[in-house]
Amino acid sequence: MGQIVSANAYANNEVVYVAWDVDEMIEGCLGFEVVRIYLNEDGSDAMREGKPDRVTCASWVGFRGQRNPHWLPQHTGIWPVQKLSWRDLTVRKKRAALERRPEAAHVRYEIRPLGDLRDGMEPAPDPTPAPVRVVERDEHGRPILDADDRPRMETVDAYTGEPRPLGYLGPAISTKPVRVTSRRGPFRSTFTNGVLAAQWLRNVLMEDGRIDGDELFNKISDPEDPHRKYLAGDVLPLLHELFARDGEFFLALYELDDPELVELLLSHAERLHVILANTGQHDGVWDHRNASAREVLINAGVDIQHRMFNNATHIGHNKFVVHVAPDGGARSVFTGSTNWTSTGVAGQTNNALLIEHDEVAGAFLDYWHRMRADELAVPVPFGQSMSANQQSLRFRKDNEQPAEVRLPNGAAVQLWFSPNMQRRTKGTKTPPDLQEVYRRMRLAKDAILFLAFYPAQRGADSIIGEAIGIGRNDGRLIVSGAVSSAQAMPNYVPRDRGDPDDPDDDDPGRSPTTFFEDNVAIVRASRIDDRALLADFGAEKLVAKGNVGAIIHDKLVVIDPLSPDCTVVLGSHNQGFKASYCNDENLVIVTGDQALAEAYAVHILDVIDHYRFRAIQAERQAQGRRGWSGFLDGDDSWLEDYVDGRKGALMRYFARGRQG
Structure with a gap:
């Protein structure tokens, strides 16, 4: 059974780039969960409300049969990352608001492989879509207004389609800490x-x-x-x-x-x-x-x-x-x-x-x-x-x-x-x-x-x-x-x-x-x-x-x-x-x-x-060829080109880490 063998993170003042590598195929791997962990100045895990301050990174693309009509983020424990790198774009920008977090965050990342949940596996977070409040729209996508000319709100599922329970295929590997700063x-x-x-x-x-x-x-x-x-x-x-x-x-x-x-x-x-x-x-x-x-x-x-x-x-x-x-x-x-x-x-x-x-x-x-x-x-x-x-x-x-x-x-x-x-x-x-x-x-x-x-x-x-x-x-x-x-x-x-x-x-x-x-x-x-x-x-x-x-x-x-x-x-x-x-x-x-x-x-x-x-x-569109479907792959075939070396040279370079 393959496993993650190296992982590293790199930051500027806006984005963190995380890259990792595997030694061979991870059977049944549907992608990876990426978790951001906030750190104290001494490198220890920071606490928030008595618990470690951990944020599972946001993702927007689901499996076939699932839809994201309101373009709302789930996280990579529900919709995993199907490549060997990830750009953390919400390290400064909050998912559901324009408010920006201050720079100088001190963080590390954990990456863990996921597959369909089977007996004996540690389950990933519950994939049941949460109820959310969104603007109600007509068939043309225009907001429906109430008597006071304010958009009318409705409660819907965060995404539609059958949830796909996932479990962990192996242990998490951690990157070294990085600081998000200019x-x-x-x-x-x-x-x-x-x-x-x-x-x-x-x-x-x-x-x-x-x-x-x-x-x-x-x-x-x-x-x-x-x-x-x-x-x-x-x-x-x-x-x-x-x-x-x-x-x-x-x-x-x-x-x-x-x-x-x-x-x-x-x-x-x-x-x-x-x-x-x-x-x-x-x-x-x-x-x-x-x-x-x-x-x-x-x-x-x-x-x-x-x-x-x-x-x-x-x-x-x-x-x-x-x-x-x-x-x-x-x-x-x-x-x-x-x-x-x-x-x-x-x-x-x-x-x-x-x-x-x-x-x-x-x-x-x-x-x-x-x-x-x-x-x-x-x-x-x-x-x-x-x-x-x-x-x-x-x-x-x-x-x-x-x-x-x-x-x-x-x-x-x-x-x-x-x-x-x-x-x-x-x-x-x-x-x-x-x-x-x-x-x-x-x-x-x-x-x-x-x-x-x-x-x-x-x-x-x-x-x-x-x-x-x-x-x-x-x-x-x-x-x-x-x-x-x-x-x-x-x-x-x-x-x-x-x-x-x-x-x-x-x-x-x-x-x-x-x-x-x-x-x-x-x-x-x-x-x-x-x-x-x-x-x-x-x-x-x-x-x-x-x-x-x-x-x-x-x-x-x-x-x-x-x-x-x-x-x-x-x-x-x-x-x-x-x-x-x-x-x-x-x-x-x-x-x-x-x-x-x-x-x-x-x-x-x-x-x-x-x-x-x-x-x-x-x-592909210009050539009349079929492009990506817009959904995550339903099996582990997406990983084959990375393992064979046909894809991912840039990711592997950054996964290896710093020299000197």
Whole structure:
């Protein structure tokens, strides 16, 4: 009889990723129960109301013959996990409420195999569905109102169908403790929860029986909306915390339109120094998106430089803030992929990193001053095209070498700034910042993980193409990633060549949603859009407004996250040639900090795992093939591919645990 032989958990400030492995088939295994155990500071089990504080993790998918019409969570002792990993998405968010638990939870996990209950087995929790109160709806899904125009409630079973009693097939195995926190030495690593293709969000929008065109965009644009606050995670609170500090702030921003962030800047107007770039062209006029915020900052007397390229070749793509203390010393820098827009903070996957280190902050401040000195002609009016506006050769020359900083914990930080090539349009020579990223990728021993928005068409001249090439040369290496743009997929077939460096959403060509080649797996952000396809799943949104836009906006590479020689690559840089040749960008490379690497790896795994299932479903649907039924398997056949090694390489890597 097989058994679980290893299990490990990894956390960032939003999600815990749990992975385990088995030595052989566990006969009759219908999945695994996953239990979260809260711990005291000394590592002992915490108590709540006189009992150990244990929470069986939530699950939403039942066995065939069972239905979940109200999309209510059961738990993994009733509907078990039929794979060898689990993302604990409710470690911060409560199952039945938007209230978020505070960070810094100290937890471990127990995983235990389950099968149909037989004589002599220890029974799992009673699967009888509990009575719950829900809104009564008509045949069109609209709430039925009472005489006071309030939704009428009714009592129903939490799920329908015959309960399936389960029992334990073996003992539980425990992970080591992990802490759910953003704090890792000099780093505060935070991630948005901006995955919009999600059933919980779809059900929120359907509360009134319909989804209006701009309903989601309006929600995420409202600073008081509770769903926006959940989707933004800790990114907005961290910015508020940063600006509460004494001193001055030096900002370089690409996009700025979020009402809460504009108001935050206005409340500190006299302490700001802002370089604000232009946004794209709309109806022939540039900078439509930033125009309102730009005017407000000007009227408030903010020290602002208008770094407006107003052409299709160059952009000021930074999104960073340097905090300078009252004594004049740079103390910290906030950077990452998060644009200061409502979609950036609450409608896309993004990351933000606060680095509390004088030397790192000082390098960013030096770059800010170099940009400030590299003045561009200011368009009059602001929306006028400026085809000649581009960075100077001197500015490019000054960015050719990185800043290098050694941290107290032994980790190293290398900082690159763009543009750093003398040529002003994209060329064929690999820029120095990407040469360094590629060099580190080629040293990978176990895994290369990445998230990308749109570094280049078909992933060429970018980290996507490089990762695929490295994976092809080393079949033992795990290469796994997710991309946002259809045109960034390596198997994309363009309909019209156009400009391969600029995504054209009106000319998508043919883009599969998956790229699987032996040890290389890449998926594209996708949604469930066929109500009849999967049992109780409903059609999801993919972007906040319209049909196009960034979905995965991260620009991340993590190399060997469980090794002391791990590397994290992040920043505003899209990690393709054009960013280095043409744009104002920052690229941060952190080597040797396992805690930070694990936090970023969890974010990447979270995004990949969410979209992988949807991408496979979309691919099968496009090919006219049958997809997943929407139900748990009724026997142990689901486990065979994991035991045979045909599936689960990534899970096994994380199940093995840390090295060194």
